[in-house]
Amino acid sequence: MLAQIHVTFKEGVLDPQGKTVHHALNDLGYDEVLDVNIGKYLEIKLDSVSEEEAEIRVREMCERLLANTVIESFRFNIVPTE
Amino acid sequence: MKCGIVVFPGSNCDHDCYHILKHILNQETHWLWHKDEANLESFDLVVLPGGFSYGDYLRPGAIASFSPIMNSVITFAKAGGKVLGICNGFQILLESGLLPGTLIQNQSRKFICKNVTVRIENIDTPFTRNCGENQVLEIPIAHHEGSYYIDPFSLNQLEDNGQILFRYCDTKGKVSAESNPNGSVGSVAGVTNEQRNVMGMMPHPERCADPQLTGTDGQIIFQSLIQNS
Numbered sequence: 108m109l110a111q112i113h114v115t116f117k118e119g120v121l122d123p124q125g126k127t128v129h130h131a132l133n134d135l136g137y138d139e140v141l142d143v144n145i146g147k148y149l150e151i152k153l154d155s156v157s158e159e160e161a162e163i164r165v166r167e168m169c170e171r172l173l174a175n176t177v178i179e180s181f182r183f184n185i186v187p188t189e
Numbered sequence: 190m191k192c193g194i195v196v197f198p199g200s201n202c203d204h205d206c207y208h209i210l211k212h213i214l215n216q217e218t219h220w221l222w223h224k225d226e227a228n229l230e231s232f233d234l235v236v237l238p239g240g241f242s243y244g245d246y247l248r249p250g251a252i253a254s255f256s257p258i259m260n261s262v263i264t265f266a267k268a269g270g271k272v273l274g275i276c277n278g279f280q281i282l283l284e285s286g287l288l289p290g291t292l293i294q295n296q297s298r299k300f301i302c303k304n305v306t307v308r309i310e311n312i313d314t315p316f317t318r319n320c321g322e323n324q325v326l327e328i329p330i331a332h333h334e335g336s337y338y339i340d341p342f343s344l345n346q347l348e349d350n351g352q353i354l355f356r357y358c359d360t361k362g363k364v365s366a367e368s369n370p371n372g373s374v375g376s377v378a379g380v381t382n383e384q385r386n387v388m389g390m391m392p393h394p395e396r397c398a399d400p401q402l403t404g405t406d407g408q409i410i411f412q413s414l415i416q417n418s
Contacts, residue, residue, distance in 0.1 A: 173247070
C-alpha cells in the first residue's frame with residue numbers, strides 16, 4: 108500500500124515562496140493566477156497493515172510529525188500497490 | 190549554576206554557549222548528548238543551542254524534538270527547570286510543544302545574518318530579571334526560518350499573559366514594520382511559556398557575551414539566570 112500525502116499551509120499563513128512564484132507567473136503573462144500555495148508531497152510505502160489501520164496510522168503520522176498543525180493542514184490517499 | 194548544553198547532530202552554536210557559560214561567566218557547564226536520556230534534576234539550566242539539527246529536514250527542529258534527550262528536557266521543564274532555546278533551539282522547543290506558536294521562512298525568503306535591536310517586553314522572568322524596563326539590546330540574528338507565527342487570538346493571549354519577552358525594534362526602542370527583519374507577527378523575537386521557566390529566542394545572546402568581541406548585550410540574559418538561580 109502507498110500513502111500519498113499532501114501538506115500545505117493553512118489559509119492566512121504567510122507563504123513567501125508561494126507569493127514569489129505567484130508574482131513570477133503573473134510576470135510571465137498568466138494573469139489568471141490568483142494565488143499560489145507551495146507545500147510538500149510525501150509518498151510512504153506501507154506493509155502489513157489493513158487499509159482501515161493505514162488510515163488511522165497515517166493520520167497519526169501526519170499529526171505527530173509530518174505536518175506542523177499550527178500552520179499546516181494535510182490530506183492523504185491510501186492506494187494499493189502491486 | 191549548573192548548566193547543560195544539548196548537542197544535536199548539526200548543532201553549531203553549542204561551543205559558543207559552552208564558552209560563555211563556562212569560561213566567561215565561570216559556571217559549571219556540561220555537555221548533554223542528544224541520544225542519551227538523562228536525569229536533569231541537579232541542573233539549574235538546560236540550553237538548546239542554535240544550528241541545523243538534522244539538517245533542518247522536514248521542518249527546522251522537527252526531528253530533534255523527538256530525540257531521547259528531549260524526553261528528559263520535557264520532564265525537566267514540566268518540573269519547573271529552566272530551559273533556554275536559541276534560534277534552532279527555539280524551533281525545537283516549539284516543535285516539542287514546550288512553547289506556543291511556530292517559526293516559518295523569513296518574509297524576504299533570505300537568510301538574514303546581522304545585528305538587530307530588540308526591546309525587553311517583560312522583566313518579570315528569570316531570563317530578563319536583570320534588564321531594565323523596555324531596555325534595548327543589540328544582539329545578532331542568523332536565520333532563514335525565523336518569522337514567528339501564531340494565530341491572532343493566541344497572540345493576544347501571549348500579550349495578556351506577558352509571555353512575549355522580546356520584540357524587534359529600532360535603536361530607540363520603537364517597534365514598527367521597518368524594524369521587523371523577518372515578518373514575525375507582532376515583531377516577536379522571543380517568548381516564554383505560561384510558567385515562565387522555558388524561553389525561546391531567535392537572536393543569539395551567546396554571540397555577544399564575550400568582552401573580547403564587539404558588544405556584550407547578550408550577557409544580561411545569562412546574568413539574569415545566574416543571579417536568580
